Amino acid sequence: MTYTIAQAEQELQAKCEKLNLRWYPRYHLAARAGWINDPNGLIWFDGWYHAFYQHHPYSTQWGPMHWGHARSKDLLHWEHLPVALAPEGPEDKDGCFSGSAVIDGDTLALIYTGHKFRGDVSDDENLYQVQCLATSRDGVHFTRQGMVIDTPADLHHFRDPKVWREGDNWYMVVGARVGDTGQIRLYRSADLRQWQDEGILDEAEAGMGFMWECPDLFSLNGKRVLMFSPQGIAAQGFENRNLFQSGYLVGDWQPGEPFVRAGEFVEMDHGHDFYAPQSFLTPDGRRIVIGWLNMWESPMPEQQDGWCGMLSLPRELTLNENNHLQMRPAKEVEALRQAWLPWPASSLKNQQTLMANKAEAMEVVLHWDCTSSDAEQYGLSLGEGLRVYVDTQMQRLVLERRYPQYGLCGTRSVPLVPGAPLALRLFIDSSSIEVFVNDGEACLSSRIYPDADRRQLSLFAWHGTAILSEAGAWQLE
Ligand code: FRU
CATH class of the missing domain: 2.60.120.560 (Exo-inulinase; domain 1)
Structure with missing residues (x-):
């Protein structure tokens, strides 16, 4: 099957008339219909907050990933926009996986993972994940610019680019799996197109996971926070009870230097359903995070209602003097x-x-x-x-x-x-x-x-x- 945005839109129009809304969120973002997972490309652009998300318009199950899209003035009232990316290939023929957004001059740039198999899709050896770019002037329609980073030799799981600006350069963190070790790779670019490999930013020690998904590196209170979603940490007592975790390491980092940890991995949310959080900055300088309010492989009863999955409230992040990350509802919520x-x-x-x-x-x-x-x-x-x-x-x-x-x-x-x-x-x-x-x-x-x-x-x-x-x-x- 080939996918296009027009076809996804048609499907959604038909599907959203048949929803059962008993559990549909009143003030959180969910898809018009179909499946949603990770928040992607969260950004303030041209007077709007934009939220993209992993989306399968064709069913209430995970499937070939599209990027759904909505915008808001206050992070709470969302206006749905046309699907932004469909897996049209060839670089992303099996899915447009998670990624981020940056503003480059007057352009909104999406950097995401192209997911593709060469041959049998049940064999990870045939899996390739590459980083791709798409750009837009109006913040609604995107032009595909193709692959910008190919899969490094010997890697298969290599995804979820988060890009930010630092000095004269763009930097990107990407999650990776090397054997059974989760890693975060770092890249640098002057133009979002040519990327320089800057090596491994951090990686799992024994027991800390076989894959680190959705990395995000940002500054708070004079420190760097490395937030990510590790897969494969075993539950212990009251900790790490969910199938996968999301959490952070606090440390120090400067361009050209290694990331030096200042503490251990800490889980961010202790409920049943919070995963793949992504952060962004508000125009007034607050660091806000939004996560997926579900957990992989958990029953999702709303699937019988024609939709599945939702995003969390926007939460403001601060780092206290003990290097503890604090989350409070963004002040917009009070309105x-x-x-x-x-x-x-x-x-x-x-x-x-x-x-x-x-x-x-x-x-x-x-x-x-x-x-x-x-x-x-x-x-x-x-x-x-x-x-x-x-x-x-x-x-x-x-x-x-x-x-x-x-x-x-x-x-x-x-x-x-x-x-x-x-x-x-x-x-x-x-x-x-x-x-x-x-x-x-x-x-x-x-x-x-x-x-x-x-x-x-x-x-x-x-x-x-x-x-x-x-x-x-x-x-x-
Ligand atoms: C996290 C994740 C990402 C991936 C996306 C696929 O929940 O597995 O690593 O890009 O979901 O939908």
């Missing part, structure tokens, strides 16, 4: 706030109380006084399927989802800070929850699948008393 539903400071004892009849698009604020609370479990529930609660015996904040009908049950959690209160901002959308803990300290993001009539929001405290020092909720637009 979604409508009616405030106040809730009194109160204590709960062996009870569950209803806070709202239907939580669909909502930001909930909860401050728990953990030192004065002795309940064994206390927190918030949404219908019967979701609880976000403090487990006093474990001394952890737990996100528990229970949708056995969809094969999705289990918990994710983060440790409590001993002796400290717990401030939570919880963002509920039709089929997602994002929990921001203690103003940037931790984040848990998971997909949830409540029935439309089972979205009651309740507070509870079992086996003891819990003290709520501040609470309320915003209806979101």
